[in-house]
Structures are given as structure tokens and as C-alpha cells.
Amino acid sequence: MVCDLPDFSTEQCALDLGACCVVGVDEVGRGPLAGPVTAAAVRLDPHCLPEGLRDSKRLTTAARNRLYELILSQAQTGIGHASPAEIDAFNILQATYLAMRRAIAALPCQPDHLLIDGNRLPPDLPCPAVAVVKGDGKVMSIAAASIIAKVTRDRIMADLDRQYPGYGWAENAGYPTKRHKNAIAELGLTPEHRRSFAPIRKILCL
Secondary structure: OOOOOOOOHHHHHHHHHOOEEEEEEEOOOOOOOOOEEEEEEOOOOOOOOOOOOOOHOOHHHHHHHHHHHHHHOOOEEEEEEOOOOOHHOOHHHHHHHHHHHHHHOOOOOOOOOEEEEOOOOOOOOOOEEEEOHHHHHHEEHHHHHHHHHHHHHHHHHHHHHHOOOOOOHHHHOOOHHHHHHHHHHHOOEEEEEEEEHHHHHHHHOO
């Protein structure tokens, strides 16, 4: 069975209604025990749409990296992060919203219509916005944002893996794999661990 690809119809509808700068937003990294949550905002050029866009989770690493470079060359992008310390201070939902707002603010253009993956909208957005459930599989600009966010965060985690060897972050991106949990037990916590997350709190309380 062939999966449907996201298309540009949602963005085109907004453009037809008078919007000038339509931007898709997505995030990655809500579930890991370590590292930042990362968001990306992407404005695609209707006359130069990258081929092969789809939800980043449905792509191989090689395909994601190829599309990452293609999106950067053909679209306007912004990237934002919230650190583990901010996740602990604000909770993961509010930190995700913070990363999204930072990604939007990092765009070279001022958006006038946002398409945000999920079923809830961050507060304090700079313009009207629509939440799109499973938007990374339906809306091209959200799919593009999912790719930018995923590749960006994966590269951050690979760099952190070199700084803190033994946790396997280059492979597990900080998710609670068996290797990661065993490394925490053997090596302890790092400044990149999210101390507010239940598995980490449990370790701290032992």
C-alpha cells in the first residue's frame, strides 16, 4: 500500500485567502530523557517545492539528510530549541511551545499564517495559526519542518555523544533505550539529562 504524500493544498488555500507568508511548524524531542526539544519553521516557495517531502519518521537517514539540504536551499527556515534546564523549569509542553516560538522568530520573514503540527497551539503566536493533527503527513511545509527539526536535533545529539561517551546518543537520540538506561545506572547523569522526567526522578530519589 502506497502512503499518501503531503501536499501544498493547505498552504495554497491560505495564500488564496490573502496570506503572504505561510509557515509550517513542527518539533522533535519531546520523549527523550536527554537533550533539547527542537522546533523548525519552514516557508516553502510555491514555485519551487522540494520533491519527496514526507513525515521525517517515514524517511531513511540518507533521505532525510538529502531533503534537509534541499529544503535549506529552496525555502526559508527558522530553528529554535529549549534546553533540558528549560524543560525542567517549565515542563515539556511549555518548553515545546518555547522552542516553536523561537523557531518562528528565527525566520527571515514575518509570517502571517502558521500551520502547526498537533492539536494545540502555543500561546503568544505572532499571527493567526491553525493546528493540524498529524500535519507532518498532510501538509508539505509541516513535513519540511519535521525534517529540519529531526536532522538538526540528531546532529546535536551526535555532538553530545562525543562530549558524553557511553550513552549511545548518536544512535538513540536520548530516548530511553536499554543502552541509555544502563549507561545512566553505570555512569550517572549529565547536565543534558531532564531531571523532571519520571525515570530520571526515580534515579535521583534512590
